[in-house]
Every structure is written in C-alpha cells, then in structure tokens.
Amino acid sequence: MVSFSQARDMFRLQREAKRVKKDLQKIQVEAEAGGVSVIVSGEQEILHITITPEVSRDRIPALLKDALNRAMKKAQVVSAEKMQGVYKEMGLPTEQGMRGMGQS
Numbered sequence: 001m002v003s004f005s006q007a008r009d010m011f012r013l014q015r016e017a018k019r020v021k022k023d024l025q026k027i028q029v030e031a032e033a034g035g036v037s038v039i040v041s042g043e044q045e046i047l048h049i050t051i052t053p054e055v056s057r058d059r060i061p062a063l064l065k066d067a068l069n070r071a072m073k074k075a076q077v078v079s080a081e082k083m084q085g086v087y088k089e090m091g092l093p094t095e096q097g098m099r100g101m102g103q104s
Contacts, residue, residue: 016086027078031070036063040071042078 024042031038035055039048046068051060 013086017083020082020086024079024082027075029071029074029078031067031074033063033066033070034059036060036067038064038067038071040068040075042075042082044072044075044079046071 021043027042028039028047029042035052037048037050038046040046049064049067051064055063
C-alpha cells in the first residue's frame with residue numbers, strides 16, 4: 001500500500017519532471033561537421049539543419065549523420081544533467097551517487 005507521503009513524493013517528482021521537460025524544450029544545442037550544422041532541442045528533437053553550398057553532394061549523408069550524432073549526444077548530456085538536479089531535490093540517488101555505490 002502506498003502511503004500518503006509516498007504518493008505526495010511521486011506527485012512532486014512527476015511535477016518536477018514536467019517542469020524539466022518544459023525547460024528542455026527551450027534548450028538548443030548545436031553540432032557541426034564539415035559545413036553541415038544541426039540544432040536539436042534538449043528533448044532531442046531536430047530543430048534546424050543547415051548545409052553550406054560548398055559541401056559536396058556525395059558527402060552530405062556522412063556529414064549529416066556525424067553532426068546529428070554529435071548534437072544528440074550533447075542533448076542527452078544536457079537532459080541527464082537536468083534530471084540529476086530533480087533526483088537530487090527528491091533525495092534520490094543520482095548517476096554519480098550510484099557510481100559511488102559500485103553501480104553504473
């Protein structure tokens with residue numbers, strides 16, 4: 001059976017997660033690879049792609065893949081950092097805390 005305190009904490013965690021999700025929508029990260037630039041949101045949604053005219057047509061797929069992968073990794077880091085703040089606020093173990101306990 002879930003206690004009132006646990007239910008309240010779960011509700012608070014949900015509210016904080018929604019707040020973080022809203023914040024992540026506003027965050028933009030950019031990555032570039034040889035004339036291909038990609039901007040993604042903190043929620044890992046592609047917002048904008050720019051390809052300069054000098055980029056060889058046959059190189060676009062590889063450069064686009066590289067830029068997208070970099071941007072997504074950056075967005076994942078931003079998202080994880082934001083969520084760690086929520087976990088800390090709630091008194092839950094963060095990824096760093098889990099490593100200290102021998103988990104990863």
